[in-house]
Amino acid sequence: MRILIITLGLSVFSLSVEAQEKWNLKTIVEYAMKNNIGVKQNEIQAKIAALTLKQSELSQYPSLTFGGNTSLNFGSGQDPVSFSRINQTFLNSGFQLQSSADIFNFYSKRNTIAANEWELKAAIANVGKLQNDIALSAANAYLQVLLSLEQEKIMAVQVEQTTAQLNNTKKQVQAGILPELNQVQLEAQLSLDSVNFINAKGAVVQNILNLKNFMSIDPASAFEVDVPPIETIPLEPIADLQPEYVFNQAVINQPQQLVNEYRIKAAEKSSAAAKGAMYPSLSAFGGLSSSFRVSKFPRYSPVIGAPIATTSFVNVGGNQYYVQAPSINSVRDGFSKTEPIFDQMSDNFGQSVGLSLSVPIFTGGSLKTNYERSKLSISNLQLQKQNDNLNLKQDIYAAYNAALIALEKYNASKKAVSSSQQTFDFASKRFEVGMLSTFDLVTTQNNLLRAKLDYTINEFDYVFKMKVLEFYKGLGLKL
Numbered sequence: 342m343r344i345l346i347i348t349l350g351l352s353v354f355s356l357s358v359e360a361q362e363k364w365n366l367k368t369i370v371e372y373a374m375k376n377n378i379g380v381k382q383n384e385i386q387a388k389i390a391a392l393t394l395k396q397s398e399l400s401q402y403p404s405l406t407f408g409g410n411t412s413l414n415f416g417s418g419q420d421p422v423s424f425s426r427i428n429q430t431f432l433n434s435g436f437q438l439q440s441s442a443d444i445f446n447f448y449s450k451r452n453t454i455a456a457n458e459w460e461l462k463a464a465i466a467n468v469g470k471l472q473n474d475i476a477l478s479a480a481n482a483y484l485q486v487l488l489s490l491e492q493e494k495i496m497a498v499q500v501e502q503t504t505a506q507l508n509n510t511k512k513q514v515q516a517g518i519l520p521e522l523n524q525v526q527l528e529a530q531l532s533l534d535s536v537n538f539i540n541a542k543g544a545v546v547q548n549i550l551n552l553k554n555f556m557s558i559d560p561a562s563a564f565e566v567d568v569p570p571i572e573t574i575p576l577e578p579i580a581d582l583q584p585e586y587v588f589n590q591a592v593i594n595q596p597q598q599l600v601n602e603y604r605i606k607a608a609e610k611s612s613a614a615a616k617g618a619m620y621p622s623l624s625a626f627g628g629l630s631s632s633f634r635v636s637k638f639p640r641y642s643p644v645i646g647a648p649i650a651t652t653s654f655v656n657v658g659g660n661q662y663y664v665q666a667p668s669i670n671s672v673r674d675g676f677s678k679t680e681p682i683f684d685q686m687s688d689n690f691g692q693s694v695g696l697s698l699s700v701p702i703f704t705g706g707s708l709k710t711n712y713e714r715s716k717l718s719i720s721n722l723q724l725q726k727q728n729d730n731l732n733l734k735q736d737i738y739a740a741y742n743a744a745l746i747a748l749e750k751y752n753a754s755k756k757a758v759s760s761s762q763q764t765f766d767f768a769s770k771r772f773e774v775g776m777l778s779t780f781d782l783v784t785t786q787n788n789l790l791r792a793k794l795d796y797t798i799n800e801f802d803y804v805f806k807m808k809v810l811e812f813y814k815g816l817g818l819k820l
């Protein structure tokens with residue numbers, strides 16, 4: 342049973358490995374752009390710019406706020422309803438509903454909204470710029486993997502070729518046709534070729550690890566790249582990639598140039614908004630308010646008591662009698678309460694409406710300084726645009742020159758491989774009939790190996806240089 346489970350597990354694992362898709366340039370670029378932290382941060386900045394734009398658009402509408410307050414009052418104070426002096430404990434509550442809307446200087450907000458719209462476009466274009474940089478870097482890392490794989494194949498063929506020569510030489514040495522020195526020399530060459538093959542395999546693993554790291558993939562995960570034949574990679578004719586034409590196209594389609602253009606437009610609108618802030622502003626306002634209080638205090642009633650003598654007197658028949666007056670005492674017979682809350686709120690309901698005028702006369706130079714600063718920001722962004730365009734043109738001309746050099750090196754190395762192959766073929770025939778030493782054969786074979794390696798490097802270098810020019814032209818990356 343245990344063996345069956347293990348067998349099934351291995352079968353499922355093998356199926357999952359076989360079903361795993363190979364990574365090509367398209368999937369590598371898409372994955373890298375999706376998982377790159379820098380892209381995610383720029384996308385967050387774009388979302389913040391979108392929120393800023395939304396908030397500035399909502400600022401066009403009238404504001405409306407509701408407020409309330411409640412307090413417990415005790416001791417001597419003023420009645421908030423009758424405004425008379427009282428000395429009692431009561432609970433006081435008030436409510437206000439207020440609204441305001443701009444009437445004049447509305448264009449300042451409109452310019453601010455327009456500036457935020459351009460800032461959002463700049464933020465989105467900045468995401469595109471970083472994605473383009475990642476795409477170009479991913480293409481380079483991918484081509485490095487393809488190059489190392491091709492070099493590994495060349496070294497594997499070299500090992501096979503030297504092994505075959507060594508086996509054939511051993512037979513001749515045993516037959517007494519060739520001296521043992523020939524065998525020793527080929528064994529040394531096979532050891533050197535084996536070391537080079539191991540180094541080539543290590544370069545493949547290292548380049549794949551570099552690509553995984555660039556893509557933020559676990560180094561221990563399975564990873565296999567799709568290896569298209571390099572001769573099938575489409576390339577634009579060099580005549581269609583003239584630097585001046587490519588530069589004119591790049592100014593239109595490269596995200597960095599769009600970022601600069603959008604930021605300049607945003608700065609111009611911000612400058613107009615800063616200028617508008619120096620003019621008077623007129624706004625309308627209105628409000629509703631009401632309040633009530635809740636209190637409980639003792640209620641007293643008068644009670645007539647026993648008469649008491651006073652200092653007043655009257656004469657009756659010559660006799661003097663003091664006048665007596667009844668005594669009046671206050672007796673608490675209960676508690677009094679305030680009016681019902683809704684009645685109080687109805688009685689205390691108030692309304693207000695009006696206009697508010699604000700004229701900036703002296704603000705410590707802040708408004709004027711902000712306007713002048715905004716104009717300097719425009720000048721600075723224009724200089725930044727010129728500098729970026731100059732750098733872009735310099736990069737394109739350098740890339741074009743590098744592509745021409747790479748093309749010449751590629752053509753020269755192709756001829757070198759053809760010549761080295763013919764030389765090696767002739768040398769092999771002479772070696773087989775004993776007319777060439779093993780040392781000369783190995784030297785010829787190493788020359789062919791170097792020629793093949795140089796040809797492979799120059800071929801991939803030429804492809805990448807051409808892809809850079811195509812990228813600047815706006816054709817994207819196609820392998």
